[in-house]
Amino acid sequence: MATFLEEVNEKINGVPIQACYHCRKCTAGCPVAFAMEHNPNKIIKMIQMGMRDEVLNSSTIWLCASCETCVTRCPNNVDIARMMDVLREIAIESKVPVKEKRILKFHEAFLSNIKSGGRINEPMMLVNYKLRSGDYFSDMAMGMSMFMKGKIKLISPRTKDMKSVRAIFKSTGA
């Protein structure tokens, strides 16, 4: 059976993460490192040590904002941003408990909105997110004010050929 390291590297399909020599440049420039449970370069070490559950359960993989600063600056071209995508995919597939539930709920609400209309309809997406996350009250005032300014419309144009959109979701397993 493949080790956790091999599994991650195979999915990244690029520079293997053991090319990292832990200079910590990625962590130094990461805008959300301050909120992360483990720093980006520490996640690499943990994967090498086979700490599968700790990595997949950590808040880090959900907090990463995909800003791509780390990979742009890494002297060894380690693609940490892609690694974080891969770790989220593995976490979802293996159904481990997710640390930052609201962030995952947001992604789910977002994608299910595309699946049903081909484009994002912001009020529907927000309602869907709120139902999934149980985060009912934050941003209510802001939502009302945007509604009053005509920025949020209850009905917005959808993609006409929805058959092709649904087919994309079906065949990618999303």
Place this chain on the structure above:
Amino acid sequence: MKVSYYPGCSLHATGKEYDLSVKAVSSALDIDLQEVDDWSCCGASSAHMTNFKLSVALPARSLIAAEKNPGDVMVPCAACFNRLKTAQHHLRRDESLKKEVEEIVGGTFHDTVEIRHPLDIFYNDIGTDTIRDKVQKKLAGLKPVSYYGCLLLRPPEICQLDNYENPVIMDNLLNSIGAESMPWSYKTDCCGGSLTLGKTDVVVRLVDKLMTMAREAGANCLVTACPVCFANLDMRASENVRLPTFYFTEILALALGLEGPESWFRSHNTDPRPLLKSLNLL
């Protein structure tokens, strides 16, 4: 010049000022926009963060549709720009992925259109000289910092827009219309992007830092080229540090004397009109 247009979902909703101002400026610069037929959402970060194949297939559907129009495709949202460029990169590089995606999408990707941000088209195809000649009202006294954010520039080998640590094209555009773009070192720092709903406190902290640094640089406003950045800057900053934020196209429209800016400014959360009135620009 003829260019096709991929607005993305934001520009039809919270980013409507961006949509209207991109169209107004394009028409003033003789750029003829034709919307991509029946486009669909690019999937944004939610797709690539959770499902790689979906994150290539969704943009591929719209890219194939864009190939029916003449010219390159203009993509004003930095997030869409990044997702479309990334999908194109993978489709170019990986023949077997391309075959699979073509089957999923039910069309052939001919790779005949370039994906271009309006900053690039206005700066490189139209040019600051032409724009300077069309200025009706020089924006004297306006001291913006240019905020490029992440997704226009990174990763550089995919985006290929400008220098990824110190981009200048937005600064040069702003200077050509009489504003005084202020140097600062936060041009490409991240605002937290899509964490805005799932992790609002992180975004507030990042946005407050940007506002504080913009003030320190001597700026009286921020200028962005992305509806996601705009929403965060315009709505998430704490009251004691916030400055007005503009889309670069709103500012261009104001300088070119076009119809619309005042009504767009009215729908900002942080009202920029007091600043503009104090500078006699409105």
